[in-house]
Amino acid sequence: MNVYEQMKALGIQLPPAPAKGGVYAPAKRFGKGLVYISGCGPVINAPGNQPPKGKLGKDFNLTQGQQFAKACMLNVLAVLEANIGDLRKVTNCVKITTFVASADDFFEQPAVANSGSQLLIDLFGPSAGAPSRSAIGVNALPGNIPVETEALFEIDEENA
Amino acid sequence: MNVYEQMKALGIQLPPAPAKGGVYAPAKRFGKGLVYISGCGPVINAPGNQPPKGKLGKDFNLTQGQQFAKACMLNVLAVLEANIGDLRKVTNCVKITTFVASADDFFEQPAVANSGSQLLIDLFGPSAGAPSRSAIGVNALPGNIPVETEALFEIDEENA
Amino acid sequence: MNVYEQMKALGIQLPPAPAKGGVYAPAKRFGKGLVYISGCGPVINAPGNQPPKGKLGKDFNLTQGQQFAKACMLNVLAVLEANIGDLRKVTNCVKITTFVASADDFFEQPAVANSGSQLLIDLFGPSAGAPSRSAIGVNALPGNIPVETEALFEIDEENA
Numbered sequence: 001m002n003v004y005e006q007m008k009a010l011g012i013q014l015p016p017a018p019a020k021g022g023v024y025a026p027a028k029r030f031g032k033g034l035v036y037i038s039g040c041g042p043v044i045n046a047p048g049n050q051p052p053k054g055k056l057g058k059d060f061n062l063t064q065g066q067q068f069a070k071a072c073m074l075n076v077l078a079v080l081e082a083n084i085g086d087l088r089k090v091t092n093c094v095k096i097t098t099f100v101a102s103a104d105d106f107f108e109q110p111a112v113a114n115s116g117s118q119l120l121i122d123l124f125g126p127s128a129g130a131p132s133r134s135a136i137g138v139n140a141l142p143g144n145i146p147v148e149t150e151a152l153f154e155i156d157e158e159n160a
Numbered sequence: 161m162n163v164y165e166q167m168k169a170l171g172i173q174l175p176p177a178p179a180k181g182g183v184y185a186p187a188k189r190f191g192k193g194l195v196y197i198s199g200c201g202p203v204i205n206a207p208g209n210q211p212p213k214g215k216l217g218k219d220f221n222l223t224q225g226q227q228f229a230k231a232c233m234l235n236v237l238a239v240l241e242a243n244i245g246d247l248r249k250v251t252n253c254v255k256i257t258t259f260v261a262s263a264d265d266f267f268e269q270p271a272v273a274n275s276g277s278q279l280l281i282d283l284f285g286p287s288a289g290a291p292s293r294s295a296i297g298v299n300a301l302p303g304n305i306p307v308e309t310e311a312l313f314e315i316d317e318e319n320a
Numbered sequence: 321m322n323v324y325e326q327m328k329a330l331g332i333q334l335p336p337a338p339a340k341g342g343v344y345a346p347a348k349r350f351g352k353g354l355v356y357i358s359g360c361g362p363v364i365n366a367p368g369n370q371p372p373k374g375k376l377g378k379d380f381n382l383t384q385g386q387q388f389a390k391a392c393m394l395n396v397l398a399v400l401e402a403n404i405g406d407l408r409k410v411t412n413c414v415k416i417t418t419f420v421a422s423a424d425d426f427f428e429q430p431a432v433a434n435s436g437s438q439l440l441i442d443l444f445g446p447s448a449g450a451p452s453r454s455a456i457g458v459n460a461l462p463g464n465i466p467v468e469t470e471a472l473f474e475i476d477e478e479n480a
Contacts, residue, residue, distance in 0.1 A: 022270035023277045024293035030254040030314050031191060031351060039294035094350040099296055102460040110342035110462045117343045133344035134359035134470045136419055137460030140262040140297030142270045150294045154350050182430035183437045184453035190414040190474050191351060199454035259456055300422040300457030302430045310454045 003087045003123045010122060015044045017078040021142060027083035033091075033157035035083060039099070040075035041145040042068035053144040056137075057106025060146050065108075066115035069098060072149040073116035077123075084155055092154035093120045093131040099148045102137035109135035116149055163247045166283045175204045177238040181302060187243035193251070193317035197239050199259070201305040202231035205238075213304040216297075217266025220306050225268075226275035229258060232309040233276035237283075244315055252314035253280045253291040259308045262297035269295035276309055323407045323443045330442060335364045337398040341462060347403035353411070353477035357399050359419070361465040362391035365398075373464040376457075377426025380466050385428075386435035389418060392469040393436035397443075404475055412474035413440045413451040419468045422457035429455035436469055 001009065018040060020026055028036045043051035056065045076096075081087050098113035100106075113135035121129040131151070141148050161169065178200060180186055188196045203211035216225045236256075241247050258273035260266075273295035281289040291311070301308050321329065338360060340346055348356045363371035376385045396416075401407050418433035420426075433455035441449040451471070461468050 022293070022295065023274040023281065023290070024256075025290040026292075028252075028254055028290070028292035030252055030312075031194060034351065036255045036292035036312075038292045039296070092348075092350055094348055095356045096344075097294070099294070101297075104459050106460055107462060107464045109460070114343040121343065130343070130345040130348070132346075132348035132356035132358045132470075133342070134417070134419070134468065135342065135462055136359070136468070137421075137458055137462075138297055139264050139299040139459040140266055140269070142267060142295055142297075144267045148294065148296070150292075152350075152356075182453070182455065183434040183441065183450070184416075185450040186452075188412075188414055188450070188452035190412055190472075191354065196415045196452035196472075198452045199456070257454070259454070261457075298457055299424050299459040300426055300429070302427060302455055302457075304427045308454065308456070310452075 006123045014078050014081060015074055017082040018043065018045045018075045026079045033155045035080060035153045035155060037076045037079050037151045039148045039150040040072050040079060041148050042071035044071060051143055051145050054146055055101040055103050056112060056146055057103035062108055062111055065100065065112040065147060068147040069112050069116040070119055072147050073119045076149055076151045080153060089155045090124060090153055091128060091156050093124055093129050094152040094154055095132045096149055096151045098135045099138050099141060100135065101141045101146045106137065109137050112147060163283045170282060174238050174241060175234055177242040178203065178205045178235045186239045193315045195240060195243060195313045195315060197236045197311045199308045199310040200232050200235035200239060201308050202228035204231060211303055211305050214306055215261040215263050216272060216306055217263035222268055222271055225260065225272035225307060228307040229272050229276040229309065230279055232307050233279045236309055236311045240313060249315040250284060250313055251288060251316050253284055253289050254312040254314055255292045256309055256311045258295045259298050259301060260295065261301045261306045266297065269297050272307060326443045334398050334401060335394055337402040338363065338365045338395045346399045353475045355400060355403060355473045355475060357396045357471045359468045359470040360392050360395035360399060361468050362388035364391060371463055371465050374466055375421040375423050376432060376466055377423035382428055382431055385420065385432035385467060388467040389432050389436040390439055392467050393439045396469055396471045400473060409475040410444060410473055411448060411476050413444055413449050414472040414474055415452040416469055416471045418455045419458050419461060420455065421461045421466045426457065429457050432467065
């Protein structure tokens with residue numbers, strides 16, 4: 001099954017790409033078929049939606065953090081699709097970095113990040129989908145969002 | 161206008177490349193025309209200059225943070241020029257990560273980082289100059305500097 | 321001397337690759353001969369070994385931090401070897417990011433990270449071994465480990 005068939009099977013729908021939060025390119029192509037996706041937060045772009053605000057281990061628990069990390073990844077994929085036109089061109093989920101706004105005694109950043117990387121595996125398969133990863137706790141993220149994920153993908157340039 | 165003509169028009173002069181702060185390569189070439197620039201702080205390399213020390217939201221305000229982020233980017237470009245010899249070889253500002261030393265309740269990292277990415281756009285144009293970006297708050301940076309930026313560029317290797 | 325001869329001369333032995341701490345690929349190949357290594361902590365994979373827990377400037381001093389950063393890099397190299405089969409294929413240590421769990425007033429992240437980048441230089445030589453680098457303080461790392469390093473390498477793909 002391709003990525004869109006997987007989405008359908010899993011009941012996943014890509015949200016519209018998130019609004020840009022500053023002076024940068026949401027996606028940037030470089031090299032031969034490489035695409036960097038700028039750090040995405042968890043707010044789904046829909047009328048009236050407000051971003052969640054707070055830190056893991058203080059304002060949010062692990063389950064909420066995992067929902068946020070999955071939403072970040074949906075936003076990453078929405079930005080990627082907006083840039084390359086068709087997610088079936090993705091050949092490799094190369095690297096993600098998930099930053100988790102954390103209380104000083106919250107140490108479950110990997111469990112938070114897992115829901116994002118699992119989504120990539122679910123959609124692109126265990127080999128192409130599993131990214132290299134760092135999951136990092138920080139004391140403050142833009143707009144007080146709890147999770148932010150950036151990503152590097154490789155695509156089939158012939159068709160991109 | 162090329163990058164040097166833009167600098168002249170904007171009254172911008174590149175500082176000398178910053179002193180190296182550890183065991184690493186300030187710039188590293190790899191792949192086909194890719195160059196990573198190590199994390200740069202905001203201190204301009206001139207006799208008697210001391211780096212600013214402190215955190216945004218505690219010791220420095222947003223305007224100061226933006227001056228720091230712009231200075232970080234000038235240092236990034238100084239390191240890049242020292243490595244490739246001529247900034248006109250730059251074809252693509254691929255990715256920057258701006259780390260902002262932040263009080264636990266400071267959340268304007270993107271506004272801080274904007275002054276650095278805006279400089280790239282001013283100098284290299286809205287397409288090649290706009291990088292993918294993450295702007296991340298952290299509780300402590302080397303030497304207590306308030307802002308640090310690392311960057312990935314693509315250059316015309318034929319002439320590099 | 322090649323990397324294994326250097327290891328022998330320096331009395332360094334690679335540990336077994338660390339256990340995976342989540343849903344991701346420990347190493348991911350991409351592009352032409354590029355390999356990202358996921359963030360590695362300092363625990364050496366041996367029966368009964370427990371990861372160190374705590375922050376620099378609070379629970380651990382600089383010397384300990386440097387031992388941790390070196391151990392992180394040994395783990396990075398163990399993951400790399402497990403992926404590419406032979407470290408003599410490494411042609412370029414491109415980039416490392418060392419995250420240091422830090423008290424709010426600990427600012428010696430570069431001195432911590434130096435022991436990791438120095439190891440690369442010792443093993444791969446001053447040119448290929450010296451990576452681009454950022455050394456970043458953060459308030460919380462996975463499992464309360466004190467140091468985490470991720471890395472990007474370039475390898476000779478013909479033989480990889």
